[in-house]
Amino acid sequence: xxxxxxxxxxxxxxxxxxxxxxxxxxxxxxxxxxxxxxxxxxxxxxxxxxxxxxxxxxxxxxxxxxxxxxxxxxxxxxxxxxxxxxxxxxxxxxxxxxxxxxxxxxxxxxxxxxxxxxxxxxxxxxxxxxxxxxxxxxxxxxxxxxxxxxxxxxxxxxxxxxxxxxxxxxxxxxxxxxxxxxxxxxxxxxxxxxxxxxxxxxxxxxxxxxxxxxxxxxxxxxxxxxxxxxxxxxxxxxxxxxxxxxxxxxxxxxxxxxxxxxxxxxxxxxxxxxxxxxxxxxxxxxxxxxxxxxxxxxxxxxxxxxxxxxxxxxxxxxxxxxxxxxxxxxxxxxxxxxxxxxxxxxxxxxxxxxxxxxxxxxxxxxxxxxxxxxxxxxxxxxxxxxxxxxxxxxxxxxxxxxxxxxxxxxxxxxxxxxxxxxxxxxxxxxxxxxxxxxxxxxxxxxxxxxxxxxxxxxxxxxxxxxxxxxxxxxxxxxxxxxxxxx
Numbered sequence: 001x002x003x004x005x006x007x008x009x010x011x012x013x014x015x016x017x018x019x020x021x022x023x024x025x026x027x028x029x030x031x032x033x034x035x036x037x038x039x040x041x042x043x044x045x046x047x048x049x050x051x052x053x054x055x056x057x058x059x060x061x062x063x064x065x066x067x068x069x070x071x072x073x074x075x076x077x078x079x080x081x082x083x084x085x086x087x088x089x090x091x092x093x094x095x096x097x098x099x100x101x102x103x104x105x106x107x108x109x110x111x112x113x114x115x116x117x118x119x120x121x122x123x124x125x126x127x128x129x130x131x132x133x134x135x136x137x138x139x140x141x142x143x144x145x146x147x148x149x150x151x152x153x154x155x156x157x158x159x160x161x162x163x164x165x166x167x168x169x170x171x172x173x174x175x176x177x178x179x180x181x182x183x184x185x186x187x188x189x190x191x192x193x194x195x196x197x198x199x200x201x202x203x204x205x206x207x208x209x210x211x212x213x214x215x216x217x218x219x220x221x222x223x224x225x226x227x228x229x230x231x232x233x234x235x236x237x238x239x240x241x242x243x244x245x246x247x248x249x250x251x252x253x254x255x256x257x258x259x260x261x262x263x264x265x266x267x268x269x270x271x272x273x274x275x276x277x278x279x280x281x282x283x284x285x286x287x288x289x290x291x292x293x294x295x296x297x298x299x300x301x302x303x304x305x306x307x308x309x310x311x312x313x314x315x316x317x318x319x320x321x322x323x324x325x326x327x328x329x330x331x332x333x334x335x336x337x338x339x340x341x342x343x344x345x346x347x348x349x350x351x352x353x354x355x356x357x358x359x360x361x362x363x364x365x366x367x368x369x370x371x372x373x374x375x376x377x378x379x380x381x382x383x384x385x386x387x388x389x390x391x392x393x394x395x396x397x398x399x400x401x402x403x404x405x406x407x408x409x410x411x412x413x414x415x416x417x418x419x420x421x422x423x424x425x426x427x428x429x430x431x432x433x434x435x436x437x438x439x440x441x442x443x444x445x446x447x448x449x450x451x452x453x454x455x456x457x458x459x460x461x462x463x464x465x466x467x468x469x470x471x472x473x474x475x476x477x478x479x480x481x482x483x484x485x486x
Contacts, residue, residue, distance in 0.1 A: 001041045001042065001423060001424070001425065002033070002034045003015075003016075003030055003033065003034060003425055005424065005425075006019065006418060007019055007427070008427065009427060011156065011413060011416045011427060011429075012154065012156045012157065012158055012413070012415045012416065013415070013418075014079065014154070014415050014416065014417050014430075015080075015417060025080050025082050025475065025477065026080050028193060029080065029190060032189065032190060033077075042420070042423070044076055044187075045186075045420050047185070048076050048182045048183075048186055049074065051182050051185070053071055055178060057071065057072050057174070057175065072175055072468065072469065073454060073467070073468025073469070074179060074468055074469055075419040075454075075468060075470050076182075076183060076187075076420070076470075077417065077418050077420060077425075077470065078183060078470060079417050079470045079471070079472045079473070080472075080473045080475060081447065081472065081475070082474075082477040083474065083476045084477055085160075086446060086474045088344075089152070089344065092160075092342065092344035093150055093344070093434055093436055093444050094444060095338065095340065095342070096150065096162065096334065096343075097145060097148055097436050097438055097442060098338065098442070099330070099333050099336075099337045099338050100145060100165065100330070100333065101143060101144050102337040103321065103333045103337065104317065104318055104320060104321055106337075107124060107320060108131075108136065108137065109135070109138075113333070116336070118329070119326075119329050119332070119333075122353075123325055123326065123351075124320065126353075126404055127320055127323045127326065127373075128374050129168075129282075129322055129323050129374065130320050131282060131290075131316060131319075131320070133302070134315075137306055137315075137316075139213075140213045140214060140215045140311045141215055143213060143315070143439070144167075144317070145167045145314055145315070145321065146209055146213065146437065147206070147209075147277075147313060147314060147435065147436070147437060148166065148167050148170060148435070149166040149170030149171070149173075149433045149434070149435050149448075150165050150166065150434060150436065151164045151166065151431055151433050152431065152432045152434065153347070153412060153414050153415075153431045154414065154430075154432075155412050155413065155414070155415070156413045156415075161344065161345055161346065161412070162327075162342075162344050162345070162346050162347070163347055165330070166322060166433075167321045168281060168319040168322055169234075169278070169279045169280070169281060169314070170433075170435070171234040171279075172237070172433055172449040172451075172469075173202060173237065173435050173449070174236060174241060175449055175469050176202070176445070176447070176449050176471075177199060177202060177203075178240075180200065180471055182471075183473075194475050195476040196473045197474040197475075198446070199445050202435065202437075202445050203241065203244035205437045205439075206241070206245060207223070209313070209437050209438070209439030209440075210311075210439075212440045213275065213311045214311045216274070216308075218274065222264075222272060222273050222274045222275070223248075223273075223274065223276075224242075224247055224248045224249070224250045224264060224273050224275070224276055224277070225238055225241060225242040225249050225276075225279065226251070226252070226278040226280055227239075227250070227279050228251070228280050228284070228296045237279075238279050248264065250264060251296070252295070252296050252298050256270070257298060257299065257303070257304050260300070260307040260309050261304060261309045261310070262276070262304050262309065273310060274310060275310065275311045275313070276301075276310060276311070278313065278314070280296055281319070282316050284297050285297045285298070285302070286299060286300065287299055288300060288302065288303070289302045322374070323373050324349075324371060324372075324373040324407045325373045325407055327346065327349065328407065330342070331345070331346055347410070347412060348410060349408070349409050350408040350409070351407055352370075352403040352404070352408060353404040357408075358403050361399065361406075361408040362399060362400075365382070365384050365395065365396060366384045366387070366392060367384050367385065367410070367411060368384045368408040368409065368410060368411065369408065369409050370384070370407075371406065371409070373404070373407055374405075383411065383460075384411060411459075414429040414431060414453075414459055415429070415430060416428055416430065417430050417450070417452070428453055428454060429458065429461065430450050430451065430453070430461065430470070431450070431451050431461050432447075432448055432449070432450050432451075432472065433451065446474040447471075447472030447473065447474045450469060450471070451468070451469055452467055452468050452469060453466070453467050454466055454467060454468050
């Protein structure tokens, strides 16, 4: 297989400037692949798929009603980001997460940003993710969003934008770590030649952060990862991360609260738990405070948290920053708390709860992407240019009934990266989810999860709708470092 017949098809391609000219950052990779013998790359792709199968790297799909487990699709052609591009993204992500943390703390305490009318109060109070129960709580060390996955896209002019923030229980990091191990086996010579920034130390950063946020005096707090259980779509990741950190994987039924302390049930009796990395949404966390019918959470957990006897990552209430209507105000949030302009801009967004914006969206719906403010997985959205008149009419009715539930954005032609499609290379659209850990310092893992829309011309990269992933290589573009690496 060679790139001789590859076509950019008018899109911004991260490998090729045009059909015959590859970009400087990927020349080594393209030349390596072009030199491979007949069938060699396909054999490496098959070996990677077999490795995913043997490792049990899976996710559960519920949309079809089957609830069946699937192997996570993976393409071995790496997505490459230069060091200078990454440095700017890293600064922008750190800036964003500092501002969002200040925002969440303010919303649940002094509410200065509302008093100063930077954000309409009704936008906050009407959000499904706003938790009045979190008013005036103080998470350990004043950190609310300990783990964040921020989704980025690149447009037809190579500009990066923030598409959305994920601050509740962001998933996908296990695929990043496992993909890297498999990519190393697929391209060992390239890892010897190129200076690729490592991702393998993520579990160490995560563990250190979890240790840090328990601010009571103890050298070794007991840490557990709280999972909804084996039927959760991200259970593979929960067990993977617990194993990598060397901490216990627990379900709600394994924990009990006594005298405002959390204990884990063991064969040797009760063991006090100091920190919970919770992978359960707020709604199910504590039936005494949130959904009373929850069987996944731990009764009394929030009281223990408010008493300072257990630390939770992420803190309850962080989901307010996931609301896509709040997302529209993040540039103003950054300016308000930090006095800075955003380093990474938002995608231009229309808030449908604004009557003028609503009318614009209705009149231009065939050109816009309309999303629910609390949607995920690529569901509950309309991609205007790919929709029918009937679908547009149905969405307009939904907009008029409940405008607060929707935002709209222009259709952006996402950048593309080559994939292996049978015996050819074809371009597919991608996004990027870097992971940010906020503890004593803020750490951004180099690269992140590149999600790929394997369906031709599709803009939906979610695995539940036919998407998959690539390993993301952040490589140095400093000539001295390249020389040293060689």
